[in-house]
Amino acid sequence: MNKKTHFGYQEVDELDKKKFVGDVFTSVAKNYDVMNDAMSFGMHRLWKKILVELASIGEEDFILDIASGTGDISKLISKEYPNTNIFMSDINYEMLDEGRNRAIDESFSRNCHFCQLSGEELPFKDNTFDVITVGFGLRNFTNKERGLKEMKRCLKKNGKLLVLEFSKPINPVFSKIYDWYSFNILPKLGSLLANDSDSYQYLAESIRMHPDQDKLKNMMLTSGLSNCKFFNLLNGIVAIHIGYND
Numbered sequence: 001m002n003k004k005t006h007f008g009y010q011e012v013d014e015l016d017k018k019k020f021v022g023d024v025f026t027s028v029a030k031n032y033d034v035m036n037d038a039m040s041f042g043m044h045r046l047w048k049k050i051l052v053e054l055a056s057i058g059e060e061d062f063i064l065d066i067a068s069g070t071g072d073i074s075k076l077i078s079k080e081y082p083n084t085n086i087f088m089s090d091i092n093y094e095m096l097d098e099g100r101n102r103a104i105d106e107s108f109s110r111n112c113h114f115c116q117l118s119g120e121e122l123p124f125k126d127n128t129f130d131v132i133t134v135g136f137g138l139r140n141f142t143n144k145e146r147g148l149k150e151m152k153r154c155l156k157k158n159g160k161l162l163v164l165e166f167s168k169p170i171n172p173v174f175s176k177i178y179d180w181y182s183f184n185i186l187p188k189l190g191s192l193l194a195n196d197s198d199s200y201q202y203l204a205e206s207i208r209m210h211p212d213q214d215k216l217k218n219m220m221l222t223s224g225l226s227n228c229k230f231f232n233l234l235n236g237i238v239a240i241h242i243g244y245n246d
């Protein structure tokens with residue numbers, strides 16, 4: 001029997017999850033940026049800026065942005081550190097294509113390379129990158145442990161991994177309001193702005209199935225990363241995890 005995993009609240013064969021996730025992002029690609037702003041009231045921009053600050057990037061670093069989607073994180077890095085080499089990468093062609101077009105249109109493609117790949121099987125040699133970022137991507141992986149091990153393998157000595165992801169709110173009252181928003185408002189917003197409520201129902205469910213702050217930190221430690229820590233944003237609705245390859 002095939003191994004099982006979750007796609008939102010559904011239990012599915014591991015072999016099928018990649019296709020289901022692919023369908024979600026193919027469906028949302030064109031409206032992804034508008035929806036991101038609407039859902040988070042623009043706050044995702046600030047969270048990504050904080051991630052880039054925490055990355056303390058060197059002027060000529062090699063950077064891998066996994067699950068780069070439409071390229072928000074790569075854009076911030078490219079504009080602030082024009083001499084870095086940024087590998088924008090995503091498993092989904094439509095999302096990567098949106099990101100590449102945007103990089104050209106918004107003049108940040110000069111130091112970007114574009115690769116369609118899975119974060120679970122990185123086609124890079126050991127010790128390649130100074131910094132690896134994953135913004136709101138890890139949640140969608142079929143095998144997060146495998147992905148984290150691959151990221152650790154591809155980091156140079158003293159390189160760092162930063163994971164920006166939805167996490168678990170700390171305050172129980174806040175958590176209730178957030179649940180109400182996620183399951184009542186998000187799918188409606190998806191339907192209204194992108195004619196797609198299912199993808200935003202998946203978003204709400206996948207967030208609940210994702211490991212909380214401590215669990216993800218332990219997974220990063222288990223993958224071989226050191227000095228792992230996390231920073232909660234917006235009461236833990238979002239967290240940034242950092243781990244080092246020492």
Ligand SMILES: C[S@@+](CC[C@H](N)C(=O)[O-])C[C@H]1O[C@@H](n2cnc3c(N)ncnc32)[C@H](O)[C@@H]1O
Pocket residue numbers: 021025066067068069070071072073089090091092095096117118119120134135136137140141142
């Ligand atoms: C929510 S979007 C995040 C995009 C961008 N990083 C951002 O923060 O706006 C998640 C992205 O993860 C990508 N993705 C899902 N599974 C992946 C995998 N196994 N490897 C690489 N990318 C993956 C999707 O195609 C999608 O573009």
